[in-house]
Amino acid sequence: MSTPASPCRDLIVIGAGPAGGNAALVASGAGLDVMLVDEGQQPGGQVWRAPAPGVTPVADADHERGAALRQRLQKAAIPMRVDAGVWSVTPSDEGFEVALAGPAGPELVQTRRLLIATGAQERVVPFAGWTLPGVFGLAAATVLLKSENFLPGRRILVAGQGPLLVAVAAKALKLGKAPVAVVDYNGSLDWLRSLPGFLQHLPSFRQGLAWQVQLLRAGVPFHRRSEITLAEPDDAGVLGSLTIQSVGGGDPQRLEADTLFVGNGLVPSDEILRLLGVRQRPDPFGGWQVEADECGRSSVPGLYVAGDCGGIRGALPSADQGERTGMAIAQDAGLQTGTASRRNPWLDRFADASCALMQVDDRRIFALSDDVILCRCENITAGVVRAAIADGAQDANQLKHFTRLGMGPCQGRMCGANAAALLRLSPGTRPGAERLTPRSPLRPVEIPQMAGSFDYADIPVPKPAPL
Amino acid sequence: MDLAVIGGGVHGASIALFAARGGMKVALLDRDALARGASGTNAGTLTMQMTRAALIPYALKAHEMWVRAPEWLGHDVGVVSCEGLSLAFTEAEEALLAERAEARRAAGAPIQLVTPTEALRVEPGINPGIRMASHCTIDGFANAYLTGLAFRRALVAEGVELREYTEVQDVSREETGYTLHLSGGALRARQVVFAGGVWLEPMLAWMGLHVPIRTLINQLAVTERQPPVMRTVVGIASGLLSLKQYRHGTTVIGGGWQGRGDRALNTHSVRHDSLIGNVRLAVHAVPGLAATRIVRSWTGFEAETADALPAVGPLPGYEGAWVCGSVHSGYTSGPYIARCIAQAILGQEPDMPLFPIDRLLTSQPTATLQGQTRG
Numbered sequence: 001m002s003t004p005a006s007p008c009r010d011l012i013v014i015g016a017g018p019a020g021g022n023a024a025l026v027a028s029g030a031g032l033d034v035m036l037v038d039e040g041q042q043p044g045g046q047v048w049r050a051p052a053p054g055v056t057p058v059a060d061a062d063h064e065r066g067a068a069l070r071q072r073l074q075k076a077a078i079p080m081r082v083d084a085g086v087w088s089v090t091p092s093d094e095g096f097e098v099a100l101a102g103p104a105g106p107e108l109v110q111t112r113r114l115l116i117a118t119g120a121q122e123r124v125v126p127f128a129g130w131t132l133p134g135v136f137g138l139a140a141a142t143v144l145l146k147s148e149n150f151l152p153g154r155r156i157l158v159a160g161q162g163p164l165l166v167a168v169a170a171k172a173l174k175l176g177k178a179p180v181a182v183v184d185y186n187g188s189l190d191w192l193r194s195l196p197g198f199l200q201h202l203p204s205f206r207q208g209l210a211w212q213v214q215l216l217r218a219g220v221p222f223h224r225r226s227e228i229t230l231a232e233p234d235d236a237g238v239l240g241s242l243t244i245q246s247v248g249g250g251d252p253q254r255l256e257a258d259t260l261f262v263g264n265g266l267v268p269s270d271e272i273l274r275l276l277g278v279r280q281r282p283d284p285f286g287g288w289q290v291e292a293d294e295c296g297r298s299s300v301p302g303l304y305v306a307g308d309c310g311g312i313r314g315a316l317p318s319a320d321q322g323e324r325t326g327m328a329i330a331q332d333a334g335l336q337t338g339t340a341s342r343r344n345p346w347l348d349r350f351a352d353a354s355c356a357l358m359q360v361d362d363r364r365i366f367a368l369s370d371d372v373i374l375c376r377c378e379n380i381t382a383g384v385v386r387a388a389i390a391d392g393a394q395d396a397n398q399l400k401h402f403t404r405l406g407m408g409p410c411q412g413r414m415c416g417a418n419a420a421a422l423l424r425l426s427p428g429t430r431p432g433a434e435r436l437t438p439r440s441p442l443r444p445v446e447i448p449q450m451a452g453s454f455d456y457a458d459i460p461v462p463k464p465a466p467l
Numbered sequence: 468m469d470l471a472v473i474g475g476g477v478h479g480a481s482i483a484l485f486a487a488r489g490g491m492k493v494a495l496l497d498r499d500a501l502a503r504g505a506s507g508t509n510a511g512t513l514t515m516q517m518t519r520a521a522l523i524p525y526a527l528k529a530h531e532m533w534v535r536a537p538e539w540l541g542h543d544v545g546v547v548s549c550e551g552l553s554l555a556f557t558e559a560e561e562a563l564l565a566e567r568a569e570a571r572r573a574a575g576a577p578i579q580l581v582t583p584t585e586a587l588r589v590e591p592g593i594n595p596g597i598r599m600a601s602h603c604t605i606d607g608f609a610n611a612y613l614t615g616l617a618f619r620r621a622l623v624a625e626g627v628e629l630r631e632y633t634e635v636q637d638v639s640r641e642e643t644g645y646t647l648h649l650s651g652g653a654l655r656a657r658q659v660v661f662a663g664g665v666w667l668e669p670m671l672a673w674m675g676l677h678v679p680i681r682t683l684i685n686q687l688a689v690t691e692r693q694p695p696v697m698r699t700v701v702g703i704a705s706g707l708l709s710l711k712q713y714r715h716g717t718t719v720i721g722g723g724w725q726g727r728g729d730r731a732l733n734t735h736s737v738r739h740d741s742l743i744g745n746v747r748l749a750v751h752a753v754p755g756l757a758a759t760r761i762v763r764s765w766t767g768f769e770a771e772t773a774d775a776l777p778a779v780g781p782l783p784g785y786e787g788a789w790v791c792g793s794v795h796s797g798y799t800s801g802p803y804i805a806r807c808i809a810q811a812i813l814g815q816e817p818d819m820p821l822f823p824i825d826r827l828l829t830s831q832p833t834a835t836l837q838g839q840t841r842g
Contacts, residue, residue, distance in 0.1 A: 088739060088764075090727075099739040106743050392619050394631070398500050401507055401612040409691055409762050430632065440737055444691055444760035451747045451757075456556055459747050460740075464705035465723060466775040466795075467520055467567055 008094045008110040009035050011329055013117060014086055014272060017045020018315045019307025019322035020117030021069045023296075026326025027115075028078050030335045035109065036073070036080040037100070039443075043073050043080065045119055046139065047315040049146040058149055058171075061203065062315070087450070088440030089114065089272050095302045096276075101445050105452020113302045113329055116273050117322060120266035120308035123417055124160075125364055129231030130262070131376045134239025138164045138263030145171050153259025157242055159183035159228050160263040162358035163208060168261050169220065170211035178218050180257050183244050185264070186357050187225035197353025200346035201316070223253075228262060265358025267417055268309045274438040276300050283311055285355040287417065294343060295328030296321060304329055312358070313351040320344060365421035374422070375415040377408020385419060389426045395433035396423060409444050412436045468494050468628070470812065471647055471656035473635050473670065475499075476506035477798055478791045479662030480618040481805030482812070484540075487625040489813040494654060495627050496647070498634040502615035505664055508767035509798045510687055510709050510721035511611035513546070515576035515603050516553040516567075517706045518796040521776060523574035525819060526796060529803035530605055540802075541624065542617035544609045547714065551606025551700035552590050554752055555599045564704035568601040578603045592697035592753050606700040608711045608719075611798065630654075638673050644787065658787035658812060665730050665770040667778060667792045674785060677829045678778060680793060681771040684728040684735045685721065688742060688764040692716030696755030708748045710756075718756060720749045726766035735766040771795070772827050779808055780823035790824055 013024045016038035028034040036043070042050035048066030051057040073080065084102030091097075095112040122139040124130065134153070138160050144150055151172050156179045158169040169182045198205045215222070225247050234240030242260060245252045267287045270280070279291040279299040289311030296304040306325040307318035324340040331337055368374075370383025380403050388402035396419060399405055405419055406412030412419070420434035441450075472483045475497030483495040497503075513533050518526045532539065533546045553568075555561040565580060572578045579602050586593060586600035593600075622629055630649075637648040644657040663670045668680040693716055701710040708722040724745040728735025742764050750756045770793040772778050777795070782788035791808050794800050807817040 088737065088742075090736060090739060097739060106739075108739050388616075391616065392500075392623075393616075394500065397503070398615065401503075402616045407689075407763070409760070411763060439763045439765055440742075441761055441764065444762045446760050447690070447746060447750050448757050450743060450761055451750050452743075454747050456751055459744050459751070461703075461705055461707050461744070461748065462724065464563065464707065465517065467570055 006107070006109055008112060009033055010111070010333060011035070011113045011115060012037060012096070012098050012109065012111040013115045014089075014098070015045065015117035015119055015307070015309070016040070016043035016073070016080060017117060017119050017307060018048055018065070018069070018319035019119075019325070020115065021045070021073060022319050022322030023115050023117060023306050023326035023329070024078050025072055025076055026323050026337070027329050028076050030327070030330035030337045032330055032333060032335065034078050035111070036078050037086050037098070038080065038082065039085055041082050043070050046143060049143060051149065052147045055147065055149055058145070061207070062146070065315075065319075085443060086272070087442055087445045089275060091276065099440070101449040103449065106450055113304065113333070115296070115304040115306060115325060115329065116309055117305070117307045117318075118269040118272060118309040120312055121269045121413060122263045123265050123267045123360065124262060124414070125264045125360055126368060126372050126374060126418060127228050127230060128369070128372050129233070131373055132231050132233055132239045133237070134258055135231060135260045135262065138168050138261050139266070141168045141261040149175075151175055151177060151259075153177065155180050155257045156259045156261065157181050157183065157255060157257040158261045159244075161185040162263070162265045163354050164263060166208060166211045166215070170214050173214060173218055173220065179220050180255055181221045181223055181244070182215065183223045183226050183228060185225070185227050185247065190357060194353035194356050197349045197356070200353075201350040204350065228260070231260065234258075264360050266308065266312050268311060270309050271413075271438045271442050273298070273303075273305060273309060275440060275442075276303055278303065278305070285312070285352075286359050287312070294324065295340070296325035297328060297332075312355055313348070314354060317344065317347045317351055320347070360421070362421035362425050365418050366425040374418050375405040375408065375412075377410050377414070378404045380405040380415075382422065385422055386426070389423070389429060394428065394430045396420060396436045397433075399423065400436060406436045411439065468492055468654060468656040470494070470658045470660065471496065471645070471654055472660040472662055473638075473647070474662035474664060474792075475501040475631065476504055476662060476664055477502065477614060477618075477801035478794070478805050479660065480506075480622060481802045482660055482662060482791060482809050483627050484618070484621055484625055485806055485809035486812055487622070487627045489809065491813070493627045494630060494656065495622060496630040496633050496635055496649070496654070498632065500615060500631045501619050501622075501629070505767045505769055506798060506801070507612055507615050508687070508765060509611050509685070510719050511609040511798065512700060512709045512711065512721070513607040513609060513799050514551050514700050514702065514709070515571055515578065515605055516551055516601065516702055517709065518571070518576075518799060519775065520570040520574045522795060522800055523571055523576045525800045525803050527575060527605065528819070529800045530607065532802045532806075533609055534607070536617070540617055541621050544613045544617045545713075546607060546609045548607040549699050550589055551603045551702070552586055552593065553601045553603075553702045553704055554586070554593060554597045555704045556594075556597055556751070558598070560704040561599045564599060564601050567704065576603060577605055590697060590699045590701060592755050593701060594752055594754055608700060608713075609798075610713065638670075640785065658789070660789045660791060660808075660812070661782070662791045664792055665768040667770060667790060671782075671790065674782060674788070676782065678824055678827045679773055679829060682728070682730045683723065683769040683771055684726040684766050685769050686724045686726040686737055686741050686745065686764065686766050687719060687721045688746065688761050689720070690718045690756065690759040691762050693718075693759040696758070697753050701752055703748065703752060708745070708752060710749055710753055718759070720745055722748065723769075728766060728768065730768065735768060737764045737766055769797070774826070777804065777822040778824045778827060779804055780821040781811070783823075783825050783828065
């Protein structure tokens with residue numbers, strides 16, 4: 001292969017957030033040759049995301065933690081690749097082969113050990129019109145806030161579930177864009193149930209409470225136990241109005257809005273882990289966890305996991321877990337390290353409280369009307385999926401063949417969890433086969449980046465097929 | 468049961484369909500769903516220019532069947548009939564192209580060698596730097612992932628007993644007919660067909676017959692949708708590239724570059740260097756692909772006998788037992804090969820000769836030829 005060869009690394013860490021960043025620091029400090037790879041231009045991940053160049057950051061706790069991590073990584077001089085993204089990982093003779101691609105072309109890097117710390121991604125429960133321009137994810141809003149200190153839109157509505165709801169609404173308010181309404185899937189009773197958990201981490205609790213108070217003082221209306229049922233376009237074809245309704249019925253109410261931030265919690269970004277065949281188990285709050293020990297050793301030798309990609313826990317437990325995993329990796333490589341901090345049970349209870357508010361019952365997906373789009377890349381509706389199941393599709397991969405669901409650029413990252421929910425509740429489907437087989441590339445790769453510059457004569461064309 | 472067919476790929480499913488239409492009571496078994504192996508994951512190319520010369524007469528008949536799928540199958544598999552070009556970029560490829568075009572033309576494929584100017588008239592999307600091309604007026608492609616759906620509907624309508632997700636663990640001969648030992652229970656049938664793709668080797672071993680089957684692990688990739696960059700099927704002289712753009716705008720890149728895998732474990736995956744090489748070849752042949760992205764790659768098994776010709780015919784020494792597989796370009800020729808063996812199963816004379824496996828039998832089980840590239 002005419003891609004540049006580089007020496008085998010001791011450890012590649014994919015994801016430079018709280019988990020991956022901390023793990024890289026610890027492992028590198030113990031003497032391992034570490035390379036850190038991330039999609040972003042700077043370490044920090046999503047929650048500790050760095051502001052874009054020239055943007056004055058909002059000086060909150062997340063920003064300070066991120067800045068500290070960036071400083072420590074810089075001081076440790078851990079090589080970090082920001083000029084190329086990971087598009088695939090396979091097992092190799094040395095351990096793992098990590099495939100990168102960037103403007104300079106493809107690069108295949110060997111590593112003895114691999115840590116996956118790719119975090120989480122947003123889940124959205126679809127509704128009629130959710131693919132209109134003007135509809136954004138809640139987590140997408142936090143990315144914009146952290147990197148640009150900006151939110152688009154004039155008449156903003158914030159909807160969905162989980163702690164992000166209040167955070168985004170309060171930050172919109174601070175930017176002078178008081179939301180038209182906050183539409184919360186959870187009711188006061190759900191929040192009350194999570195209260196004991198939230199009290200386990202007082203700084204976060206206080207922050208959340210302050211946001212609530214700010215929103216109430218500003219007169220932002222809260223619609224508890226409610227959801228968006230319809231988004232309609234204006235004359236220009238972008239979001240114009242939203243219909244909200246109490247969960248389980250009640251009179252619909254129409255609100256004018258040009259921008260909606262909506263999200264229904266987080267799911268692990270576990271594509272690489274699944275590509276490498278790790279064992280997973282159901283998460284008690286829905287979704288999946290990776291089977292790993294306290295220190296992140298997965299069922300695949302040499303493959304480690306830290307942070308939300310192994311199961312949703314949030315930034316602070318992820319940072320701790322990263323530290324523990326970094327030490328375990330160094331120890332497994334025969335190096336001396338300090339003693340790892342124990343898992344913090346209070347942070348876990350806080351995470352449980354957050355996760356409880358982000359649960360999506362399969363029945364909500366099962367109840368979607370036929371015209372609601374499930375797979376937005378390929379415009380596949382719930383009705384088409386139901387027809388395919390009636391036509392004999394019994395698992396996710398068959399559903400993909402029958403309908404093209406999950407074949408678009410996002411490769412099922414957006415629709416996978418929802419299609420799985422529909423499959424699980426449909427009679428005649430096969431239990432345990434409701435997830436799409438992950439495929440590389442992990443993200444679409446521009447062909448010039450995968451091909452790089454090459455001479456035709458250098459392409460190692462295998463022997464011709466028999467005539 | 469008159470007939471039990473083991474393996475629900477394009478061969479097994481077609482045999483089951485034709486046998487049922489011939490009046491037989493048929494069961495079709497697969498340990499997965501229909502066409503979830505090679506038949507559902509191959510590139511769907513319906514080309515003569517990658518077909519072995521000896522199989523051209525079969526492939527031509529099968530091409531016509533694919534184009535007319537709505538008539539005999541009852542359902543569309545997204546078949547597009549178009550022209551095809553095989554390109555030569557070097558002197559060595561020119562020689563290879565001339566030799567291969569000649570052999571395939573002699574076997575009946577309408578292939579002509581053309582100049583770069585003529586080739587660019589047929590397909591403006593190709594790299595103008597070619598030295599020569601071979602042009603076939605009969606080419607095309609199907610949407611392989613629709614194969615399972617189309618056959619499923621047809622088989623259900625025909626009353627075939629479909630047993631998906633049912634693993635056959637062994638087959639034993641009875642006084643009349645055979646017993647299939649299943650993961651849950653047994654099934655009796657007067658006749659049996661082994662159509663298990665790369666797993667024909669272990670299946671035939673149940674019957675005490677040893678036929679080495681090499682397992683190729685073919686790798687494919689598909690691009691994001693983009694405006695039309697090509698309108699024909701494009702390959703290269705060696706056969707190690709196949710390109711076609713589907714109506715919805717995605718382009719499938721294939722050509723038999725090898726991934727890694729294990730037949731016994733039924734696992735296979737992409738090799739990075741293979742994918743990079745294949746993509747380089749693709750963007751060199753059709754430069755317009757540089758404007759799009761690779762969204763997905765995948766792999767699938769292809770079966771190959773010792774002489775790379777099909778294993779299609781009666782099981783020597785076993786009355787009413789048949790084998791069908793290892794058909795090079797198996798998807799292309801599949802429905803017609805299946806029709807021929809179904810005729811034999813129904814007691815008729817096949818339209819074209821079968822490929823009996825006597826020539827392939829070895830006395831000993833051989834070391835598995837696995838994960839090796841051709842040659």
